[in-house]
Amino acid sequence: MRRLTLAPRPDWQARLEALGFDFHSGGGVPYWDETAAWEFTTAEIDRLDDAAVELHRLCLEAAAHVVAHGRWDALGIPAHWAPLLRASWERREGTDRALYGRLDLAWNGSGEPKLLEYNADTPTSLFEASVVQWQWLEDRFPGTDQFNGLHEALRDALAARPELARGLHLSCIVPHQEDEGTVRYLEGVALDAGRATKFVPIDQIGFNDRLGFVDQHDEPVHALFKLYPWEWLLREPFGAAMAEAVAAGRLTVIEPAWKLLLSGKGLLPLLWELFPGHPNLLPAYRERTRFPAGSTVVAKPLFGREGANVSIARLGPDGRPDGAPLVSMAGPYGEEGWIYQEFTTLPEAGPGRHAVLGVWLVDGAAKGMGIREDDGLVTRDSARFVPHLFR
Incomplete structure (x- = not known):
């Protein structure tokens, strides 16, 4: 798995628009980003x-x-x-x-x-x-x-x-x-x-x-x-x-x-309760105090979207953030409650930039993947979509 740096196709906008993909840019900033691609192996x-x-x-x-x-x-x-x-x-x-x-x-x-x-x-x-x-x-x-x-x-x-x-x-x-x-x-x-x-x-x-x-x-x-x-x-x-x-x-x-x-994000602590220690899960709880002091924890609103109201903090001895959050996003969510998930690192896509891999399911079978990159540790609606390939 590696990130490639590429030159965009000279006519990339026209090629996308011919498909009907007319939201490839927003506010003058490309949402579709083919200056890079992620390459994987078959395995x-x-x-x-x-x-x-x-x-x-x-x-x-x-x-x-x-x-x-x-x-x-x-x-x-x-x-x-x-x-x-x-x-x-x-x-x-x-x-x-x-x-x-x-x-x-x-x-x-x-x-x-x-x-x-x-x-x-x-x-x-x-x-x-x-x-x-x-x-x-x-x-x-x-x-x-x-x-x-x-x-x-x-x-x-x-x-x-x-x-x-x-x-x-x-x-x-x-x-x-x-x-x-x-x-x-x-x-x-x-x-x-x-x-x-x-x-x-x-x-x-x-x-x-x-x-x-x-x-x-x-x-x-x-x-x-x-x-x-x-x-x-x-x-x-x-x-x-x-x-x-x-x-x-x-x-x-x-x-x-x-x-x-x-x-909803309430699924995450429920999964950890039912399948504790599963290798594809991160520890998650409804109560932040369940994590030991020194843990780095992501707070997510139960029904939040696109990174809004997400924060990341290191916890002190009382289970509360030890100092200012590492990241704190604004937004309209959180009234319904919160969950807390152990922080994990994301693939680096450049200085301060990180990638999230989105695997698509259709009829319960994995049928594709899309990769979004964002500046910072929280993937927001401003993230860019980066294509991929494998050999």
């Missing part, structure tokens, strides 16, 4: 694949434990959401089958990859991890390979779902360039899978007693892909009606409601 890719499949298995066991024992509080989930999550979980092999997710891992090529978090509900960077970096590989390194079977896996998964036969609505917040890009990409994949599609902004989904949920043209919504977190959705004015429709099987939603069991 290293196999190890990442194995780690991702193992971690997904552990996460499903943790979800089953929560449902069986009613441990919603361990994940910071309100008890009145339990009937929806239980019904969705029971249909996970049928209409509530998961489509995709992204495991963010820390790994520098030695030892075991460690789970940082599981973006199980609304992961982005899918388009760039799929066809965009594959185009780059074919242009720059023909004859090599890439951990990337995302497009075909997504297409086949959508084609195999009979509950989408009446079509699929896709939705997100508008305007939001990155989210819209992700949703429009998945819309194209669904069309490749033979599914009729319609895009509807999240704030234009309506409800009436006769048809149930409808789009902006008053057409019924039978199946919905939503790039909008379940913990937000269920707090919307129509959240209770959606929960009732999903629990009753009248509405299919991708990702399904049971993915809320995996998408």
Whole structure:
């Protein structure tokens, strides 16, 4: 595993835009960064694949434990959401089958990859991890390979779902360039899978007693892909009606409601409780005082996103930060509570710059990887996407 320094393709912007990837830069700063690439061996890719499949298995066991024992509080989930999550979980092999997710891992090529978090509900960077970096590989390194079977896996998964036969609505917040890009990409994949599609902004989904949920043209919504977190959705004015429709099987939603069991940071201490010492896990607790003095600990809000409100601190004898935090990010999260995870080093990508490896799962199988680099120790929405290859 090594980081290569490269010259970008002379026409890289035009090449990306020809694919429909028009959010490659923001504020004059490239988000897509092909001045570098990460190179792996086949054995290293196999190890990442194995780690991702193992971690997904552990996460499903943790979800089953929560449902069986009613441990919603361990994940910071309100008890009145339990009937929806239980019904969705029971249909996970049928209409509530998961489509995709992204495991963010820390790994520098030695030892075991460690789970940082599981973006199980609304992961982005899918388009760039799929066809965009594959185009780059074919242009720059023909004859090599890439951990990337995302497009075909997504297409086949959508084609195999009979509950989408009446079509699929896709939705997100508008305007939001990155989210819209992700949703429009998945819309194209669904069309490749033979599914009729319609895009509807999240704030234009309506409800009436006769048809149930409808789009902006008053057409019924039978199946919905939503790039909008379940913990937000269920707090919307129509959240209770959606929960009732999903629990009753009248509405299919991708990702399904049971993915809320995996998408919050409360999953991390639960995994450590159930599988203590597992080589792919980092110690994590709901109470910071569980760590010994001198530990370096990452504080994460239960339902935070894109690095907001994350802090890193060294602990003193009382289990509280010993002096000022090493890192402290601003943001709107934390009201629901916090978890604390042991700090681990990330691969260095230059002075003060670090990389996170995101391994993508489709239908529970590892099907690709995307790498994001950021200045500092916390990966934020300002991170850059860097392609990869293996030999």
